[in-house]
Amino acid sequence: MNTLLLAVSLAACACYAGSVPAQTALSEGQRLYDLGDHRSAAAWYGQASAADPSSAALHYDRGNALFKAGQVGKAVASYQRAFDLDPRDSDIRQNLDFSLRRAGEELSPSGMPPLVFLAFHLLSERELAGLQWLACWLTLILAGLCLRRASWREKLLGGAMMAGALWIFIGLWWLAMRGVTPPHRGVIVMASVEARSGPGENFNVSFTAPEGRRVQILSENGAWLEIGVLKEGVKGWVPASAVEEI
Amino acid sequence: MRTISLALAFFLTPVLAAAQQLSVTAAVDKTQVALDDQVVLAVTVTGQAASLPDPQMPPLRDFSMYSSGRNQSISFINGQVSSSVTHTFVLIPRMVGKGVIGPITVSASGATAKTDPIEISVAKSVNQPTAAPQPAPQARPAPRPNAASGPDIFVTTELDRRRAWVNEQVTLSFKFHTAISLMGNPEYNPPKLEGFLSEDLPPLRHYNEVIKGRTYYVTEIKMALFPLQAGKLSIGPATVHCQVQQDVSADPFASDFFDKFFAQGLTTSKAKTLNTQPLTLQVDPIPSAGRPPDFNGAVGRLSLSTSLDKTRAKVGDAVNLTMTLQGSGNLKSLGNPDLPQMPSWRVFDPVASVNEEKRGDLVQGSRVTRTVLVARVSGELTIPPITLSYFDPDQRRFVRLQTKPLSVSVAPGDANAAPAVGYIAPSAPTAKGISRVNEDIAYLKVRPTASAGTRLLRSWTSAGPLHALPFLFFAWCLASSLYREKIASDPKGARSRGALKAARRRLSSAGRETEALAGYLADKLDEPAPSLTLRRALDLLRMRGLPEATLAQVRALWEELDSRRFAPSTDLNAALPALKGDIEKLLKTLDKELPS
Numbered sequence: 001m002n003t004l005l006l007a008v009s010l011a012a013c014a015c016y017a018g019s020v021p022a023q024t025a026l027s028e029g030q031r032l033y034d035l036g037d038h039r040s041a042a043a044w045y046g047q048a049s050a051a052d053p054s055s056a057a058l059h060y061d062r063g064n065a066l067f068k069a070g071q072v073g074k075a076v077a078s079y080q081r082a083f084d085l086d087p088r089d090s091d092i093r094q095n096l097d098f099s100l101r102r103a104g105e106e107l108s109p110s111g112m113p114p115l116v117f118l119a120f121h122l123l124s125e126r127e128l129a130g131l132q133w134l135a136c137w138l139t140l141i142l143a144g145l146c147l148r149r150a151s152w153r154e155k156l157l158g159g160a161m162m163a164g165a166l167w168i169f170i171g172l173w174w175l176a177m178r179g180v181t182p183p184h185r186g187v188i189v190m191a192s193v194e195a196r197s198g199p200g201e202n203f204n205v206s207f208t209a210p211e212g213r214r215v216q217i218l219s220e221n222g223a224w225l226e227i228g229v230l231k232e233g234v235k236g237w238v239p240a241s242a243v244e245e246i
Numbered sequence: 247m248r249t250i251s252l253a254l255a256f257f258l259t260p261v262l263a264a265a266q267q268l269s270v271t272a273a274v275d276k277t278q279v280a281l282d283d284q285v286v287l288a289v290t291v292t293g294q295a296a297s298l299p300d301p302q303m304p305p306l307r308d309f310s311m312y313s314s315g316r317n318q319s320i321s322f323i324n325g326q327v328s329s330s331v332t333h334t335f336v337l338i339p340r341m342v343g344k345g346v347i348g349p350i351t352v353s354a355s356g357a358t359a360k361t362d363p364i365e366i367s368v369a370k371s372v373n374q375p376t377a378a379p380q381p382a383p384q385a386r387p388a389p390r391p392n393a394a395s396g397p398d399i400f401v402t403t404e405l406d407r408r409r410a411w412v413n414e415q416v417t418l419s420f421k422f423h424t425a426i427s428l429m430g431n432p433e434y435n436p437p438k439l440e441g442f443l444s445e446d447l448p449p450l451r452h453y454n455e456v457i458k459g460r461t462y463y464v465t466e467i468k469m470a471l472f473p474l475q476a477g478k479l480s481i482g483p484a485t486v487h488c489q490v491q492q493d494v495s496a497d498p499f500a501s502d503f504f505d506k507f508f509a510q511g512l513t514t515s516k517a518k519t520l521n522t523q524p525l526t527l528q529v530d531p532i533p534s535a536g537r538p539p540d541f542n543g544a545v546g547r548l549s550l551s552t553s554l555d556k557t558r559a560k561v562g563d564a565v566n567l568t569m570t571l572q573g574s575g576n577l578k579s580l581g582n583p584d585l586p587q588m589p590s591w592r593v594f595d596p597v598a599s600v601n602e603e604k605r606g607d608l609v610q611g612s613r614v615t616r617t618v619l620v621a622r623v624s625g626e627l628t629i630p631p632i633t634l635s636y637f638d639p640d641q642r643r644f645v646r647l648q649t650k651p652l653s654v655s656v657a658p659g660d661a662n663a664a665p666a667v668g669y670i671a672p673s674a675p676t677a678k679g680i681s682r683v684n685e686d687i688a689y690l691k692v693r694p695t696a697s698a699g700t701r702l703l704r705s706w707t708s709a710g711p712l713h714a715l716p717f718l719f720f721a722w723c724l725a726s727s728l729y730r731e732k733i734a735s736d737p738k739g740a741r742s743r744g745a746l747k748a749a750r751r752r753l754s755s756a757g758r759e760t761e762a763l764a765g766y767l768a769d770k771l772d773e774p775a776p777s778l779t780l781r782r783a784l785d786l787l788r789m790r791g792l793p794e795a796t797l798a799q800v801r802a803l804w805e806e807l808d809s810r811r812f813a814p815s816t817d818l819n820a821a822l823p824a825l826k827g828d829i830e831k832l833l834k835t836l837d838k839e840l841p842s
Contacts, residue, residue, distance in 0.1 A: 030690050054704060057691035067687055086696060091688040098687055130703030133713055140716035144723035191539035201534075 025052075029061055033068070041065040042074075049078075056086035060095070067099055073189030073211040075099050077244045080187065080214065083107075084246075087121035103188070103212030105231055125181065128174040135167035184217040186227065186243040195236025199224035206236040217245060268293040270301060270352045272361040274337075280369050285309070285337040286449060289361075291352050292330040301333060304348030308368070309337040310431050312450055336450050339368040396460040398426040401486050403437065403522040411530050412476055413545035413576060414639045417447065417607050418469045420484050420522065423455070423462040429489040429515040434467065437522070438482030441529075443576060445470040447604050470609045472576045476531035484522045489515040532637050538646050540584060544636035546575020550583065550647040552632055560657045561624050567617045567652075569596075569632060574610040577602060582615045586630040589686060594618040621656040628653050738772050745769035746837045753826060753833075760807040763829055767800075770840050780804045792839050799832050 025048030032041035045062035052058060063078030079096035086092060097107035108117040123131070142160035146153040191211045196203040199221040207229075209215065215227040218235060225243055228235040268291070275286040289301045303311065316333045339345060345368050351360040406417040422432070447468035455464045473479055492514050532545070548571055555566040569583055582596050594617060602611040621627060629652040638645050696704075733740045749766035752758040761775075764783075768775035771786045783804070784797055806825065 026690070026692055030692055033690055054696070056696060057693065061690045064687055064690055086700070091691070095687045098685065124700075126707050127700060127703045130706040133706055133709070134703075136713070137716045140720040144716075144720040147720075147723040147727040 025049075025058060026061060029065065033061070033065055038065045038069040042069055042071075049081075053081075054085065056082040056089065056092065059085065060089070060092050063095060063099070067095070071189070072099055072102050073187050074244055076103065076212045076214065077187040077189065077246055080185070080246050083121075084181075085124055085126070087124050099212055100214070103210045105213060120177070123173075125174065125177050128170060128177060132167065132170045132174055135163055135170055139163040139167050182216040182230075185246040186215050186217050186225070187246065188213045188215060188238075188242060189244045190242040193238050193242040195227065195234075195238050197236060199226070199237045203237065207232075207234055209238070215243065217243065268298075268352060268354055268357045268359050270350060270359045270361055272347070272350050272364060274347075274364055274366065277365065278367045278369065279339060281339050281342055283339070284449070285339070285366060287311075287335040287337055287347065287364075289333045289335070289350055290330060291333070292328070293354070294328050295354075298329055298331050299352050299354045302351045302353070303335075304350065306337070306347065308340055308343075308345030308366075309347070310340060312336045312338075312431075312434070316446065334446065334448050336448070337366075339366070342368050342370055344368070396425070396458045396462075399424045399428075399488070399490060399518065399520065401484065401520040401522050403481070403484055403525060405481075405525055405527060408526075409528045409530065410473060411545060411637065411639045412474065412532055413472050413543060413579070413637075415546070415575070415609055416471045416473065416527060418471055418481065418525075420467040420469070422465040422467075422486055422520075423457070424465075425460055425462050427491040429491050432486050432488035435485040435487075436467075436469070437484040437524075439471065441473060441475050441477075441479045442481075443472040443474060443579060445472075445576075445602075445604070445609050447607050447609075468607055470604070470607070471527075472579070473527065473529040476529050479527045479529055481525040481527065483524050486520045488518055488520070490518050492516045533642075536644055538635035538644055540633050540646075541635040541637070541644060542581050544575060544580050544634065545639060546573055546636060547638055547640070548573035548575060548634070548636050548645075548647065550632070550634050550649055552629070552649040552652060554629070554652050554654060557653065558655045558657070559621055561621050563621060563656075565619045565621065565654055567619055567629060569615045569617070569649075570612055571615070571634070572612040574608050575636070576609065577611055577613045580613060583632050583634040585617065585632060588619070588629065590621065590623050590625075590627050591629075592620040592622055594620070621654070624656045624658045626653060627656050741769045741772065746833060749833050750830075753829060759822075759826060759829060760811055763800075763803060763807065763832070766833055766836070770836070780808075787840075790840060792836075796832075796835055796839060799835070803828060803832055 025044065029041045029044045029048070032038075032044060042062055042065035045058055045065055049055060049058035049062050059078045059082035063075045063082060066072075066078060067075035076096070076099045079092060079099060082089070082092045083096050093107060100107055108114055139160060142156050142163055146156050146160055188209045188211050193209050193211075194205045195207050195209055197206050209227075209229060213229060213231075215229050218226040218228050220226070220240070221237070223240050224237045225240050226235060226237050227243060270292075271290045273288050273290075275288075279285050289303075291298045291301060312335065316331055337347075345366045347364040347366070349360040349363055351358060400423050402421045402423070404419050404421075406419070410416045418437070420434075420436075422434075447470050451464075451466040451468075453464055453466075455462050471481075532541075532543070551570045551572075553568045553570075555568070556563075559565050571577065571580065571583065577600050582598055585593060585596075596615045596617040598613060598615045600611065600613050602609060604610075619629070631651050632649045633646060635644055635646045637643075745766050748769060749762045752762035752765055764778055765775050767773070767783045767787075768778045771778070771783065771790075773782070773786070780801065784801060787797055787800065803825075810825075
């Protein structure tokens with residue numbers, strides 16, 4: 001148990017230490033943003049978010065600055081990163097949905113009730129993974145103690161079973177989230193990108209994708225990426241510079 | 247220019263009237279003209295339809311007339327189409343005096359409109375003091391044929407370049423060369439064009455040109471072509487039908503003097519059709535490298551400016567934004583510049599008009615787009631820069647135009663004020679409440695959003711090898727539990743397997759040597775230790791098949807230990823380590839020879 005407490009303390013210290021540069025970046029970026037210098041603000045937030053990629057606020061603010069600077073595609077990429085980190089934040093959800101609608105997409109998939117979407121995205125993937133480990137620790141420790149002594153078994157068996165059920169539930173939830181979130185995602189960051197049937201200019205144009213549309217990156221061939229458009233279910237090759245990977 | 251025009255809009259039925267308000271106007275650039283000069287007649291047909299009928303020209307006795315092209319403009323205002331077609335004609339006076347252009351009519355769907363007659367005074371030519379009527383160019387006496395060779399009459403077409411970009415202007419020149427007199431007006435059929443937009447480039451040009459030593463009277467018609475697609479585009483042959491003057495044939499060697507005499511000076515006409523050679527133009531696509539995102543196909547050399555009719559307004563007031571795109575290029579086919587997002591303004595459909603000029607054989611002019619904006623909110627509102635990109639074919643690069651932002655100071659609106667013209671106000675809410683003005687992104691985060699719990703969970707996920715601990719703990723507990731269960735299920739075997747360990751523990755304690763040996767044998771033989779005698783032990787060991795040598799060692803050590811127990815002596819303590827060594831050896835031997 002001492003080891004567990006030590007690990008928790010170390011993690012808490014690491015979290016506190018990481019918040020200091022983020023706060024500085026947020027203040028400086030806000031100053032530039034309020035002055036209307038959105039490009040400089042976006043560059044500032046971009047550097048800060050690269051240094052502290054776990055800060056949803058930095059990604060969100062970068063998205064705001066990029067959106068105001070007219071770069072909707074890059075704004076969607078930043079909002080998506082912020083949403084992946086903190087899906088419960090209503091501002092992040094609103095801005096991501098607002099910018100996605102510019103590209104003919106919506107945050108909540110069509111046909112899914114909003115409440116179900118909100119419930120499914122109540123926790124981020126990393127939070128789910130953390131909870132899963134917590135439930136795993138609790139289950140194994142309680143189960144181990146139950147095995148040690150018969151007297152402890154009578155007291156701890158119920159708790160061990162509940163912890164086990166929680167572990168399974170969170171594990172399934174985490175797997176479902178991994179299933180709906182492709183491993184390699186990107187966003188179109190150029191206006192009306194032409195997707196071709198092969199990796200080169202000599203192939204025919206299959207379709208055009210608007211700036212800000214979320215895509216799945218299927219494969220890579222030199223300076224070309226094969227993308228799949230999630231909503232329409234089509235795929236094609238686009239220049240790598242036209243896609244920002246999330 | 248004095249304009250003599252008559253616009254007649256009439257209606258056969260109310261439905262027809264709504265569908266097509268047809269009118270026609272005619273104007274000339276001058277009403278007094280010299281005999282060797284020309285008059286430009288512009289006939290404009292307007293109506294609320296995309297396709298308008300051609301004007302029906304009256305027979306002209308006093309003038310030779312040539313078509314110099316047509317110019318059409320179409321505008322869409324609030325979804326309604328209105329178009330205007332201007333037909334340009336060049337009139338060459340035939341005689342001195344008063345010439346009249348009769349009423350010009352247009353008809354469509356039962357509706358008819360016509361112009362008033364136009365009167366033109368034709369004076370003598372300044373350079374030609376003779377009183378004889380000046381013939382039309384085609385009827386003029388041709389330059390006297392000389393000794394040089396060459397056809398009497400021929401036509402050519404040529405392009406000012408053989409290679410062009412998509413939507414770049416190419417000038418096509420048609421030349422009609424005559425070295426003989428023509429009878430009547432020639433009929434010109436322009437070449438068939440596919441894949442081009444065309445614009446006529448008036449006026450007609452007339453000049454003399456010496457070709458291979460022969461002087462020709464040349465009539466030149468120019469046309470601006472804008473290729474619409476890349477590749478090899480062909481320009482079909484142009485055709486001219488004319489009547490040429492031909493002497494009545496008479497045999498110069500005829501014996502009949504009277505035949506020869508009366509044939510002199512007699513001429514007859516002969517129909518002739520002349521065709522030009524087809525031409526090919528290589529059209530290159532606009533480069534894709536470096537193409538700006540807002541490029542919409544504009545080619546030429548352009549400039550863009552914006553202006554507002556007022557810089558102060560109230561909420562609900564209409565402000566007119568004028569965007570002027572000026573320069574050379576096909577302005578008619580250009581779209582309106584895209585307006586940026588202006589959530590603080592209600593933006594109405596733009597109305598565009600094109601003013602085209604054709605100077606120096608170059609299609610140029612301006613495209614003026616007017617957009618009505620109505621302020622939704624008060625404050626210092628800005629109209630962001632408007633951008634437009636075009637391709638400059640001379641410099642072979644894209645040029646991006648950007649206007650300066652415009653500001654309007656908007657005061658809060660008057661609640662009782664009348665709405666702006668063309669502005670449809672949203673229906674007023676019946677009860678006081680929040681009315682959403684526009685939608686925008688939420689403001690910045692000024693603090694990190696992640697809570698301590700979230701940060702802890704994220705860090706917890708990254709603990710790495712630390713997560714092996716609960717698995718190890720559980721495995722240890724499980725193994726321990728299984729071991730205990732195994733012991734519990736086989737006490738005899740467990741006693742036998744633990745015999746050596748227990749014996750050594752006893753042997754390490756002082757004075758328990760006998761107990762160590764006897765206890766070991768009792769555990770191995772599953773006998774109660776206190777009641778185990780040497781005899782019983784030996785019997786059982788023998789039954790287990792131990793060799794006699796081992797049994798002898800057991801007996802010797804057992805008796806040695808008994809003797810030490812019942813005959814204590816201080817000298818014996820000195821030999822105790824050796825004795826313990828013997829016991830240890832014996833225990834090892836027994837452990838090997840006695841299976842568990």
